[in-house]
Amino acid sequence: MSSLGYLAAVNVVIWIGLFAYLWRLDRRVSEKERSS
């Protein structure tokens, strides 16, 4: 894999991790809103 391909892959993995974190946070805020 070229170095640019490697960088793209690393950045996509970082984005997937960030997305999963935000998704979980969003869901937890929604749950809290429903219970309050």
Added chain:
Amino acid sequence: MKFLKLLLLPYMAAVIGAAFLWPEPAKGFIGESSRIVFFHVPCAWASTLAFIVAAAYSAAFLWKGKPWYDDIAASAVRIGLMFGVLTLVTGSLFAKVMWGSWWNWDPRESSYLLLVFLYSAYLFLRAAVEDPERRPRIAAAYALFAAVLMPFLTFVAPRVTASLHPQTVINPQGKILMDTPTRAVFFGAMAGFSGLFFWLLSIDARAARLRRTGAGVPAD
């Protein structure tokens, strides 16, 4: 709404992949450094968008007095600052490669740093006013004052004197100086970062409302 959030996952993954792999590096730039335009400018745009939203909701708060509008304005400034700092960091990386130094006191760098300080002061101001009745009103007035200066620091001050900063989008020629693949990925990234900003704003403002109403917030 849930669909749009889900769509952001493949959309941004595609934009990131394309940013590294699709357009050729721009001529006149060292190595692959021009690719930073796909992250640096969208960060700057997202922070500008955030400060516009903060001004709009601050004005709405002063008019209607709804605390929810203050929650949104404060969240917009927080997120705008985050994107602002990312703009400075990515700009500094580019400066090191292209101009040989992390920081050059270029007019664009300096005016953007001032903008970050200007909006940092908003958060200090909020923290300094203890009265919960006065805090939103003072913060809203300050956000409107900052919004008057923001276009000057973002668009005018950097162009008053000669600058090293590339002008590929807003320039005296009045043309976007990019080839078609670069333009496609660039505007794709601008849209993606806008979507990411509104999602972050939704999460942070709702968490702020939970804090304000005493309902508490999730642990992380």
